[in-house]
Amino acid sequence: MPVDTEDFSIDDFAKAIPDGAKIAIPADYAGVSMAATRALIRRRAKNIHLVGVPTSGLQAELLIGAGCVKTFESSALTLGEYGPAPRFTKAVREGSIHLIDATCPAIHAGLQASQKGIPFMPLRGILGSDVLKNHPGWKVIQNPFAIDDDPIVAIPAIQPDIALFHAPLADRDGNVWVGRKRELVNMAHASKAAFVTVDAISETSLFETEERAAGVLPALYVGKVCLAPNGSWPLPFWNGAEVDDAHMRRYMEMTRSDAGFKEYLDQFVLQESVTA
Amino acid sequence: MTNNADDKKALICLIANLLRDCNHVAVGAASPIPGAAALLAKAAWGTPRFVNILGSVANNFFTGGGGELFDCAAQGRIDAFFLGGGQIDGKANINLMGRGEYPNSSPRWPGTFGSAYLYFLIPKVILFREEHTRRTLVEKVDFISAPGLSDASTYRKGGPYGLLTSKAFFHFDKEKERFRLASIHPSSSLEDILDNTGFTFDYSKETPLTSPPDPALLDLLNREVREKVAEVYPNFADTIFPVTSDAEQVK
Numbered sequence: 139m140p141v142d143t144e145d146f147s148i149d150d151f152a153k154a155i156p157d158g159a160k161i162a163i164p165a166d167y168a169g170v171s172m173a174a175t176r177a178l179i180r181r182r183a184k185n186i187h188l189v190g191v192p193t194s195g196l197q198a199e200l201l202i203g204a205g206c207v208k209t210f211e212s213s214a215l216t217l218g219e220y221g222p223a224p225r226f227t228k229a230v231r232e233g234s235i236h237l238i239d240a241t242c243p244a245i246h247a248g249l250q251a252s253q254k255g256i257p258f259m260p261l262r263g264i265l266g267s268d269v270l271k272n273h274p275g276w277k278v279i280q281n282p283f284a285i286d287d288d289p290i291v292a293i294p295a296i297q298p299d300i301a302l303f304h305a306p307l308a309d310r311d312g313n314v315w316v317g318r319k320r321e322l323v324n325m326a327h328a329s330k331a332a333f334v335t336v337d338a339i340s341e342t343s344l345f346e347t348e349e350r351a352a353g354v355l356p357a358l359y360v361g362k363v364c365l366a367p368n369g370s371w372p373l374p375f376w377n378g379a380e381v382d383d384a385h386m387r388r389y390m391e392m393t394r395s396d397a398g399f400k401e402y403l404d405q406f407v408l409q410e411s412v413t414a
Numbered sequence: 415m416t417n418n419a420d421d422k423k424a425l426i427c428l429i430a431n432l433l434r435d436c437n438h439v440a441v442g443a444a445s446p447i448p449g450a451a452a453l454l455a456k457a458a459w460g461t462p463r464f465v466n467i468l469g470s471v472a473n474n475f476f477t478g479g480g481g482e483l484f485d486c487a488a489q490g491r492i493d494a495f496f497l498g499g500g501q502i503d504g505k506a507n508i509n510l511m512g513r514g515e516y517p518n519s520s521p522r523w524p525g526t527f528g529s530a531y532l533y534f535l536i537p538k539v540i541l542f543r544e545e546h547t548r549r550t551l552v553e554k555v556d557f558i559s560a561p562g563l564s565d566a567s568t569y570r571k572g573g574p575y576g577l578l579t580s581k582a583f584f585h586f587d588k589e590k591e592r593f594r595l596a597s598i599h600p601s602s603s604l605e606d607i608l609d610n611t612g613f614t615f616d617y618s619k620e621t622p623l624t625s626p627p628d629p630a631l632l633d634l635l636n637r638e639v640r641e642k643v644a645e646v647y648p649n650f651a652d653t654i655f656p657v658t659s660d661a662e663q664v665k
Contacts, residue, residue: 167443167469168480192480193527214510214525218444219649222521230512230522237517241530243484250481262488263531265568266561270530272516287567320479376471 151364152177160187162298166195171304171335173369179204192242199223211238248296252328258292301329304369306377309340312357331361335369419654427627430455436462436493443469446650448496487535494538501555504613506562506574509555526559533560536572546579548612597624
């Protein structure tokens with residue numbers, strides 16, 4: 139997939155993500171594509187099934203608040219020290235989104251099963267929790283190799299349509315450098331295609347040195363790449379930016395009310411310059 | 415409530431002592447007191463040898479992605495971990511999901527994270543919740559994110575070691591399936607603890623006071639470990655370490 143940075147804007151990128159898609163998104167520490175998140179809201183995306191790997195934060199909060207999300211499947215939605223996520227809290231209270239609450243390793247295990255093309259992955263723990271009781275997909279099976287009783291939870295494969303994330307670098311062939319963020323590789327392998335925003339494009343192949351190649355997601359798994367410098371803003375990025383603390387505080391202040399959230403979208407999402 | 419810096423430092427020193435026999439301690443990114451305690455223990459005694467602060471770039475040595483922590487735990491490679499929760503009950507069940515009837519919890523909290531798994535697999539799970547009230551320490555949780563106890567057929571290598579709050583430290587007695595009051599912090603009293611705990615627990619009228627932090631340990635925290643804490647938890651560090659004349663100017 140040759141990467142074209144001239145004629146492919148972030149809004150074109152978001153248009154290639156269909157309504158109703160099941161989208162895997164990383165936790166805040168692994169590289170969240172906030173640029174694509176805002177573009178999805180601008181194009182009024184609908185009925186999205188988000189899979190937070192294994193948790194999500196501002197990204198899911200914004201998409202839920204903007205009415206883009208039908209199902210939220212994850213182990214948590216947290217804005218960390220900024221406090222309870224106002225739009226998520228409201229959506230849960232009102233029952234306006236469908237929740238599939240999991241636990242972190244179960245999200246990883248479901249993706250691993252998809253990566254391997256197998257129907258499920260067994261996982262320890264979980265037994266006796268209300269997470270198990272309420273999860274629509276998990277089943278308790280007997281360990282087929284044990285002589286004694288040994289119940290274990292079977293986690294069905296999670297196959298997202300799209301793995302959406304932000305990375306430091308892609309080359310012109312569509313290879314993406316993710317460093318040691320292996321969860322991004324797992325997400326991409328498990329999904330039908332990875333959609334990646336990047337800070338920069340490398341004019342030379344990322345496979346040129348073994349040091350670099352060790353952290354590469356091959357183009358085989360990559361559907362679209364879009365140049366979006368600082369695309370994780372206002373969230374932090376492991377390869378660069380700190381969190382925009384002032385902006386996060388402002389978000390918390392503005393979005394306590396429905397009107398305030400609408401104003402936030404007007405100001406920071408809908409009005410955003412769309413030139414890539 | 416524990417609000418002042420000295421009380422928080424006392425908690426850090428207390429936890430550090432609990433981690434001294436560990437090789438590998440993992441701490442969540444949003445747990446500054448346990449995180450500071452793990453860094454302090456490593457600086458003081460060289461154990462735990464490995465401290466992994468999740469979500470941090472500089473203090474996280476995993477190279478296998480977000481799932482590596484969980485694989486490590488299942489293999490017995492993590493010795494201690496911290497869990498909290500909006501509600502903790504007398505059977506050491508924890509609720510990170512929300513108050514009221516699931517799924518329409520109100521308030522909804524972030525969610526279960528890895529607790530439903532790690533609680534089963536890490537030998538020394540320390541429950542840590544500063545707020546010690548009948549709102550947080552309840553008779554029975556509204557939602558079991560992770561159970562404190564399991565039946566005999568359940569594979570369980572880990573579980574609750576104790577519960578630390580701003581008022582006291584409790585041990586969890588797995589045989590009796592109850593908490594036992596181990597020590598009372600100097601700012602509290604047995605009466606205060608009985609008034610503010612929503613579950614019943616075992617205690618002696620002669621329950622000792624929590625020992626004050628060892629001065630040498632406290633000194634190490636204030637001098638050497640301070641920088642490391644500030645790297646990982648900048649906002650927290652600002653609240654517990656006063657700005658001195660030779661420190662950086664306040665931003």
